[in-house]
Amino acid sequence: VVVVVVVHMVAVVLLVVRIVAVVVIVVHIVVVLLVADIVAVVIVVGKAALVVFVVATVVVVDIVAVVVVVAVVVVVHI
Known part of the structure; x- marks a missing residue:
């Protein structure tokens, strides 16, 4: 049971990390594009x-x- 809970928690943490990573990457791209547009x-x-x-x-x-x-x-002329 403990192993299952730990694996589940690790999976959740990995999922959260992935989501955060994707968000950070998207924000970074948007910021870069905005800066590029402004420039x-x-x-x-x-x-x-x-x-x-x-x-x-x-x-x-x-x-x-x-x-x-x-x-x-x-x-x-004058």
Whole structure:
């Protein structure tokens, strides 16, 4: 009887350990995926911000160049 109880307890403990292990693994995978998603989003946003910054810089430089050219032309004509 004692042997049966011990075997049963061991089986239950093993089952619990397996369940915990599976839960830990699943949680770990989910966390890794979430972190990966967050990193991916940050990278995408970073790239978008960089593109916007570059485009804005080019546009501003173009505008400044146009203004300077117009100013020079106006001054020369005066």
